[in-house]
Amino acid sequence: MRIQIALATAVLVVALAGAMSYVIGQRSTNDLMKQIGTGMSDIALQMADELDRTMWTHRGEVAVLSxxxxxxxxxxxxxxxxxxxxxxxxxxxxxxxxxxxxxxxxxxxxxxxxxxxxxxxxxxxxxxxxxVFIGDVxxxxxxxxxxxxxxxxxxxxxxxxxxxxxxxxxxxxxxxxxxxWEWANIVRRSLFSGLGLHRNVDIFVISANGTILLAPDIVMRGQTLELDIFDEARKSHVGWKIAEWPDGKDYLTGFGPADGHLDYAGLGWSVLARQNVETALTPVTELRTDILGVGLGLAALFSLIAWWGAGYVVGPLVKIAHAAGQLKRGEIDNLPDVTGAREINILSHSLRSLVIKLTEKDTALGEMKHIAHHDPLTGLGNRLALDVYLEHALAQANRQRSRLGILALDLDDFKLINDRLGHAAGDEVLCEVARRLRRCVRGGDLAARIGGDEMVIVAHLGDGGEQEVRVFAERILGDIVMPFITGGHRASINVSIGIGIYPEHAMSADTLLEKADQALYVAKSKGKHCYVIYGEEQRNQNSGSRA
The missing domain is CATH 3.30.450.20 (PAS domain)
Known part of the structure; x- marks a missing residue:
């Protein structure tokens, strides 16, 4: 009987794992397709919007200069x-x-x-x-x-x-x-880091006549794209499809039109974002493999338990093990009471109490950690989060011999917003600024509010170093200055930025923040709504003296 129970248990567990692998795999495939496809269309639309906003901005600059x-x-x-x-x-x-x-x-x-x-x-x-004229690429x-x-x-x-x-x-x-036209590549890199589900994503910008203006492969630029999905993008549709591209491969392709911004009508561009279907479904394949692996392991384990605990002990133990599996998968919140031998009753009660305590503790710790590390108004990190993150970032930069940019931000004349529109409107302005900063920062970077209208961004820099942080600061200035509506009033806000760079300006966290604050003071004194890199003014003065 023990052997029969062990074999039956093994067969059942393996069958369950196989069924779960198939059902979950099928459902996950559909869900993941929708999730990634929606993400592709969002990326395409964001890229299109950023292109239009950039063109609109520079058109306005030229018009004003004229x-x-x-x-x-x-x-x-x-x-x-x-x-x-x-x-x-x-x-x-x-x-x-x-x-x-x-x-x-x-x-x-x-x-x-x-x-x-x-x-x-x-x-x-x-x-x-x-x-005022804007020509195509x-x-x-x-x-x-x-x-x-x-x-x-x-x-x-x-x-x-x-x-x-x-x-x-x-x-x-x-x-x-x-x-x-290289600025289009800068826009693409600033919007998309290629992490998470959207790995190995290619972004294309297509002219109104189908000519490829921007592509991951420079050889493709200037060629004509013949793709049915492109016609939908030209009709100002936003969405995604699985499409076969000229290379014969199937791609999850999101599309969106660059149909202008405000009074700028656009040049009829379309943006396509694609990801190879096989690459997109890699998580589903890995999930199926994991489910089968776990199922085989559980089959062997339950077979041994069933063989050893046949009879009166087998039933309660199987119930406990099954409930533990459900708890692990998140299907139930706690273990049920299981009756049987005295030891089984004690085990069931102890496990149930332990799960309750662990759940309560985990929930409490999660809430406390979130409260301790986040600003309650804007949702940005607070000073504690900044200190912890900056120490880790400096250690990582030291190991990898990379650079960090510390940007100290201060909203210009923020007190006037509070005085003119009220503190509630001021809070709305702070929340909107926080949303725009989150849109500017890249994955792995940190934006924190350290008090009032003072904020700090810690940015990991690549080989570009100072030039890269300049582009980043310019983008923040451009995003923050865009007007918005608060309390029924049209409002706008400016920001001054001071920048310190590791390791050029300092090696420690406190000194880096101090250098960034000094640069911020200089930016304020220059007339506000600008950025200054620490030591830049002194270098300019020295250059002027030598001249």
Whole structure:
């Protein structure tokens, strides 16, 4: 009987594991498909929205600059050169900035590139002389020699231009700019880290005529994409499908349109995000393997127990073991009372009491840990979380010989919000700022509120170092300044940022925070809504003294 019970138990457990593996695998496949597909469409839509917002922002910058008197009248070319050089220095995305006279001659240009040449036949002049113009991505043939690339292929640019009207309101020239298309890659990297379920995801930006503008493989750029799902994206649909791509493989493909932002109508771009189906379903395969492995182990274990505890002991023990499995899978909250021999009764009662105590303790510890490490208003980490995280981050950076960026943030004139709109509105502003910061930071980084309107971000830097933290700070400035509605009022807020970098500026957590605070003080003194890297002002002063 013991052998028969042991064999029967083994067969039942293996059969149960197989059934669970099949049922859970099938259901998990469908659920995971929906989850990843929705994620793909979200990634595509976020990328499209960020592209449109960036184009809208830079179009506005060019439009505002075209109203400057020095540019409109062209009566002081030296001052014009100073203005456009300063713009290119502050916003490196502008690869080339030129000022054209009414006949299309380049009278001022950054780096004196194309200076004196007539480009009246180019679309940037023909369209820019009539209204604010944004051109689609193209190869800059005139500038190819000035900006060579390692691959030998010409750089791609986006044109933005605006007409210049003199004081009398007459057409006097064109402010023309080239934006390096490389900024699209920066947007992609800032939005997507390729972790979790969305591993090995490829992002494509497609023009209105189907030309690939951005792809993970540079060879694909400039080719025409023939894909049914692209037609849906062009119809301003958002969603996902399993589609066969030209390479013959099936991909979970999310799609979304770049249909403009506010008064910017967009250029008809579409964004596709894809992931290989086999890669996407790897967790389901691993889950099935784990279930079968656990099932085989339990079969052997229960067979031994059943053989040893046949008779009066077998029944209660099987009940306890089965309940333990249910508890492990989360199907029940506690073990049931099991009756049998005296030892079985004691075991059942003790296990039940233990589970209750452990559950209560785990719940209490989880709540206490969350409260202790999070700001109750914004949900960001608090000072305690910052101290703990920063120590671990410094230790990791020291082991890996990598860099950290410490950004100290302070909202400019926040007290005016409280005084004018009330503290409730001020709290809404803080919560909105927190949401935008969470959108800016990447996976593995930390945003914390350390008091009032003061916040700190700890960012892991790659090989870019200082340049990378500059791009990050620019993105924060751009996100925070966007207006929003609070309490029925339209409000906007500015932020000043001080930056310290490990290990260049300091090796310890306290000193790094102190350097970032000092840089923040300098940023405040410069007129606010800007960022300053520690020591940058001193370097600039020293450079000025030597000059």
């Amino acid at each position: 109203t400057l008197r020095a540019l409109r009248n062209l009566d002081d070319i030296d001052q014009v050169n100073v203005l456009i050089s300063r713009l290119q220095h502050e916003l490196s995305i502008f690869t080339w900035i030129g000022v054209l006279d009414a006949e299309g001659n380049v009278v001022a240009a950054t780096g004196d590139i194309l200076l004196g040449k007539n480009i009246s036949a180019r679309p940037i002049y023909q369209y820019g002389s009539k209204e 193209h190869d800059a043939k005139l500038l190819a020699k000035e900006f060579p690339t390692p691959t030998g292929e010409p750089l791609q640019f986006v044109d933005i231009a605006a007409p210049l009207l003199n004081d009398a309101g007459h057409f006097n020239g064109v402010l023309a700019t080239h934006l390096s």
